[in-house]
Amino acid sequence: MRSIDKEDKQFVWHPYTQMKEWMQSNNNKVIVKGEGFYLIDSDGNRYLDGIASMWCNVWGHGQNEVANAMIEQIKNLQHSTLFGLANEPSVNLAEKLLKISKGMDRVFYSDNGSTAIEVALKMALQYYANIGKPEKNRFISIENGYHGDTVATMSVGYIEKYFGAYKPLLTPVFRAPSPLFKNIKLKNEKDDKNTSLDFVNSCIEKTEIILKKYSKKCCALVMESGAQIAGGVIIYPDDYQKRIAELCQKYDVLLILDEIATGFGRLGNMVEYIAQNSIPDIVCFGKALTAGYFPLAVTLTTNKIFESFLGEYSENKQFYHGHTFTGNPIGCATAIANIEEYKRKNLINQIRENSKHISNRLKELETCSIIENIRHKGLLTGIELEKKGKSIEVLKDSQRLNYFIMRESLKMGVFLRSLGNILMFIPSLAISRQELDKIIDVQFKLIEMIETKV
Ligand SMILES: Cc1ncc(COP(=O)(O)O)c(C=O)c1O
Secondary structure, three states, X not given: OOHHHHHHHHHXXXXXXXXXXXXXXXXXXXXXXXXXXXXXXXXXXXXXXXXXXXXXXOOOEOXXXXXXXXXXXXXXXXXXXXXXXXXXXXXXXXXHHHHHXXXXXXXXXXXXHHHHHHHHHHHHHHHHHHOOXXXXXXXXXXXXXXXXXXXXXXXXXXXXHHHHHHHXXXXXXXXXXXXXXXXXXXXXHXXXXXXHHHHHHXXXXXXXXXXXXXXXXXXXXXXXXXXXXXXXXXXXXXXXXXXXXHHHHHOOOEEEEXXXXXXXXXXXXXXXXXXXXXXXXXXXXXXXXXXXXXXXXXXXXXXXXXXXXXXXXXXXXXXXXXXXXXOOHHHHHHHHHHHHXXXXXXXXXXXXXXXXXXXXXXXXXXOOOOEEEEEEEOOEEEEEEEEOOEEOOEOOOOOEHHHHHHHHHHHOOEEOOXXXXXXXXOOOOOOOHHHHHHHHHHHHHHHHHHHOOO
């Protein structure tokens, strides 16, 4: 075994990992280099990254304009605080972000998606305190939502299996139904549209009941924008998000949209809430914001919210949030170069073309016996496996599906992970057609193999 693997097992604690299994495994890979859309391990094996390094990578790896901008910034100013000082990259990035984010007026910086959501939750809570309605201090979220692993984000994106142990830290939250609409088996397009509309109506009615009952106690409804990913690749039906935004307005509850995983092109739109016709009060971006090259996230909000924090020092209305690296200039310079590249390379157009290609290729699975449902939008795809109405999570030989996927995909030169019984591919946003096809081929091959193992 390679020495670095031995030391990894000895010193490093991996996220969401049963470390007993990890430490016993002979199959752990140590990544030493990235080249284009490939990751290269310490034995020189190359893997196409089918999950974009946890859904954040945009341009692949290696020398490119974004990396060059980082190098330039590192030479000039590595870090300077936003506590009491300003810095140029953070100002320029804020201006750029506000240009593309319709309805937003201010940018608050943090260093990861969970924290950007924590910031949003604190802003919403304090907004109502600032305007004399401190009783509006509870949150509404959507079932199957995921917003991160910090304390408040675990509360709004509660998943019993993951967060049960931390319950004593969490705050109770009202939950509206998730818009999981399975339409793949409907043949007739007209029926499909009507059924989808009925489904949305029922989701909205149930959400309105919650708002009617609890809105006086609630400051905000928080939800992912466009799709829930970690909760099962749940793509919102038409109009759902728009109607939630209307409900929030009607019941005086702020709308917090989480675009950390879905913004910046993942669903085929630079800013998903614009495509969904739903202007939020607060929106968060992260992950692809820096092309996946630097830990930076942002929370954007409106003048209405921002101005409620203005007052005399003695009124104590200011926003008590900040981190050592808030507004870090390397992160901001990275995001600026990244946004410029999106425009220069017309990346959103390329994503949309690749998305059409994925739709076409998914038709190849039509006759597969173990597929319960396929959900796809932009460069996000989830394929749900079932046999005789039972979710497939363990294979005949007792192997867990997620281990099988990871191990076998690596053997075929692609890195893929699954989510319970849902196979996912979430490639780097600028992936080439040829490389995308390789990921799809491997995913389909895995499905064929699984069919013989259940
Ligand atoms: C929708 C959503 N929100 C928030 C987060 C948390 O972001 P981070 O992992 O950067 O804390 C994630 C991470 O996957 C996410 O998918």
